[in-house]
Amino acid sequence: MLLVGLTGGLGSGKSTVARMLAERGAVVVDADELARRALDPGSSGYEKVLRSFGDEVLAPGGTIDRDALASEVFSDPEKRRTLESITHPEVFRLLAGEVETLRDTDAIVVFDAPLIVETGFADACDVVVAIAIDPELQFARVRDRGMEETDARARLAAQVSPEERESRADEVLRNDGSLDELEARVDHLWASLQRREPTD
DSSP: EEEEEEEEOTTTTHHHHHHHHHHHEEEEEEHHHHHHHTTOOOOOHHHHHHHHHOOGGTTSSSSSOOHHHHHHHHTOOHHHHHHHHHHHHHHHHOOOOOOOTTTTOEEEEEEETTTTTTTTTGGSEEEEEEEEEOHHHHHHHHHTTTHHHHHHHHHHTTOOOOOHHHTTTTTEEEOSSSSHHHHHHHHHHHHHHHHSSSEE
């Protein structure tokens, strides 16, 4: 099995690249999906979030309102660190469960996660792939999603700089052009990943 950490800043096109890799045969594990599961009602993460942030982060049905929680933590670095101390261990525990069933195969497992460098998880990956994008284009894409400018800037500021992310990467994939150009770059990346020796 080859464990690939796919990372990039908000609006970099990371999810698009993950989808393209899945189409080529990768097993993609989405960190956002694991983060949702980590806060499911009844989970230890859910209880810890309620103890730390109170009932105001609950949606009417009793689930965690992720947008409300995000708005609160991205404007307060201390609260963000508190949330990360709850969710990151749970996400990595869930990832380990997903990966274990593939450990003795020749699968290429892509962990699609924005904070691979920030959490130190890069060291656990066989290959780290960083998506690179022009900052102005990145911000425009974030705004096109409907995110408020202050929220967008707060989230981007909470992530490592593109230079640091790319310095930790084994492969840097640019996403400044068309979808056809991106498809061609992903083809090249996929061929490179297939040539690498899987871990035991």
